[in-house]
Amino acid sequence: MSGTFVGMPAFPRAAHDAVRDTTLRGNLRHATHTIRAKRAKAVAEVSDWAELREAGKRIKDHTLRHLDRYLEQLEESVTAAGGTVHWAADAEEANRIVADLVKATGETEVVKVKSMATQEIGLNEALEAEGIRAYETDLAELIVQLGKDRPSHILVPAIHRNRGEIRDIFTREMSEWGRPAPDGLTDTPAELAEAARLHLREKFLRAKVGISGANFMVAETGTLVVVESEGNGRMCLTLPETLISVVGIEKIVPTWQDLEVFLQTLPRSSTAERMNPYTSTWTGTTDGDGPAAFHLVLLDNGRTDTLADEVGRQALRCIRCSACLNVCPVYERAGGHAYGSVYPGPIGAILSPQLRGTGSEIDASLPYASSLCGACYEVCPVAIDIPEVLVHLRERVVQGGPATREGNKVVLKPAKGHAAERAAMRAAQWAFTRPGVLRTGQRLASRTRRLHPRTLPGPGRAWSGTRDLPAVPAEPFRDWWQRTHGTGEDGGAK
Numbered sequence: 009m010s011g012t013f014v015g016m017p018a019f020p021r022a023a024h025d026a027v028r029d030t031t032l033r034g035n036l037r038h039a040t041h042t043i044r045a046k047r048a049k050a051v052a053e054v055s056d057w058a059e060l061r062e063a064g065k066r067i068k069d070h071t072l073r074h075l076d077r078y079l080e081q082l083e084e085s086v087t088a089a090g091g092t093v094h095w096a097a098d099a100e101e102a103n104r105i106v107a108d109l110v111k112a113t114g115e116t117e118v119v120k121v122k123s124m125a126t127q128e129i130g131l132n133e134a135l136e137a138e139g140i141r142a143y144e145t146d147l148a149e150l151i152v153q154l155g156k157d158r159p160s161h162i163l164v165p166a167i168h169r170n171r172g173e174i175r176d177i178f179t180r181e182m183s184e185w186g187r188p189a190p191d192g193l194t195d196t197p198a199e200l201a202e203a204a205r206l207h208l209r210e211k212f213l214r215a216k217v218g219i220s221g222a223n224f225m226v227a228e229t230g231t232l233v234v235v236e237s238e239g240n241g242r243m244c245l246t247l248p249e250t251l252i253s254v255v256g257i258e259k260i261v262p263t264w265q266d267l268e269v270f271l272q273t274l275p276r277s278s279t280a281e282r283m284n285p286y287t288s289t290w291t292g293t294t295d296g297d298g299p300a301a302f303h304l305v306l307l308d309n310g311r312t313d314t315l316a317d318e319v320g321r322q323a324l325r326c327i328r329c330s331a332c333l334n335v336c337p338v339y340e341r342a343g344g345h346a347y348g349s350v351y352p353g354p355i356g357a358i359l360s361p362q363l364r365g366t367g368s369e370i371d372a373s374l375p376y377a378s379s380l381c382g383a384c385y386e387v388c389p390v391a392i393d394i395p396e397v398l399v400h401l402r403e404r405v406v407q408g409g410p411a412t413r414e415g416n417k418v419v420l421k422p423a424k425g426h427a428a429e430r431a432a433m434r435a436a437q438w439a440f441t442r443p444g445v446l447r448t449g450q451r452l453a454s455r456t457r458r459l460h461p462r463t464l465p466g467p468g469r470a471w472s473g474t475r476d477l478p479a480v481p482a483e484p485f486r487d488w489w490q491r492t493h494g495t496g497e498d499g500g501a502k
């Protein structure tokens with residue numbers, strides 16, 4: 009994934025710093041509460057929402073089950089329509105393909121429509137190393153790029169910035185990248201939007217190469233779909249002579265009829281709109297209309313590893329609506345940067361450790377970045393059971409040790425951390441499989457209960473500092489049952 013996230017501290021450490029930033033918490037609270045209320049209203053308007061959600065889940069599961077077949081169909085359709093398909097196993101290969109394609113045009117500048125896949129692979133940095141400058145054209149991405157910042161939300165990458173901060177970034181940085189901000193720029197939304205429009209317009213008109221992602225790819229016709237609110241995507245997709253789209257292989261749907269479901273659930277779940285203001289679709293190339301050359305780079309980068317995991321594969325259903333972020337109490341307080349990935353929030357906590365493996369400190373910590381309250385599952389328009397996957401990944405981290413990718417394989421290695429937890433689990437397993445030992449231990453614990461400490465020593469001190477340890481009863485349950493019922497707790501005579 010993007011080099012900008014390499015070496016991030018584990019989630020608890022990053023979140024510890026983030027929650028102390030009162031401006032950040034204020035910005036996040038205001039934004040997430042506003043979006044979540046609007047979403048709830050937009051969803052409530054649809055009487056068959058539950059059916060749409062179930063349909064989306066089934067379509068995605070069916071497609072993932074037959075992914076090989078649909079990808080081959082897509083390749084045939086795109087090629088027949090005049091496009092060229094490239095396959096990229098990982099970030100390095102995808103970046104090399106895109107850089108070579110841009111260099112072949114002789115250009116040194118590209119315009120980009122917001123794309124999570126290109127952020128995931130660190131495309132901007134890879135292009136820069138080849139002497140190619142990439143200009144982000146989505147307003148929020150522009151703010152992130154000008155501010156030398158990192159995105160912190162799937163849909164609103166600059167959600168951590170307020171209007172005053174954005175005005176300062178525009179005033180300070182725009183001249184470095186092209187047309188400067190107007191003199192006396194204020195922080196009113198209209199003025200900020202106009203400054204961005206003027207700054208970007210000259211880039212749109214000059215660019216010969218556009219780079220995009222896609223929300224969906226329709227296998228039956230080879231059509232790509234981008235939904236957006238600003239119109240910058242439409243400019244990037246239509247004005248340049250060459251269009252390069254980098255898309256994760258899971259973004260495929262078999263037919264236009266399947267697409268219909270997601271074009272209803274995505275806008276209501278993301279921007280709380282009944283439909284997206286701009287829905288752009290394109291199929292290969294058309295003489296005299298739009299780009300003359302179209303390249304589709306199909307990106308794996310850990311997706312087939314994720315697909316191999318029976319529990320974890322449901323993360324590939326994600327349509328990146330960001331509804332789970334907006335209802336997550338952990339995201340609201342910690343912010344997106346603490347997740348150390350382009351995919352923050354609940355979906356990031358299950359997607360990043362699967363795409364990247366759990367070998368790094370940050371990735372091994374992500375499955376724990378949740379209270380398992382289940383709010384994310386409730387709002388997810390494709391019914392991804394995020395808490396289930398989180399628990400599954402915790403199991404992988406604790407029992408199997410970190411999983412790392414070696415070439416195309418996921419390899420489990422002995423865990424280095426969590427030694428105390430693993431020792432405690434082994435001791436519990438030993439005791440629970442020996443009823444006589446367990447009974448003796450419970451009696452001993454009851455008899456010595458007045459001597460038990462109220463807080464745990466050593467590394468357990470922080471845990472017990474904020475919790476009451478459960479009181480040990482004067483008599484173990486088994487003894488009480490036998491005394492009062494005269495039978496074993498399974499009902500059998502003792």
Ligand code: SF4
Pocket residue numbers: 277325326327328329330331332333355384387388389390391392
């Ligand atoms: S996991 Fe579900 S709610 Fe979260 S971004 Fe993906 S589709 Fe939306």
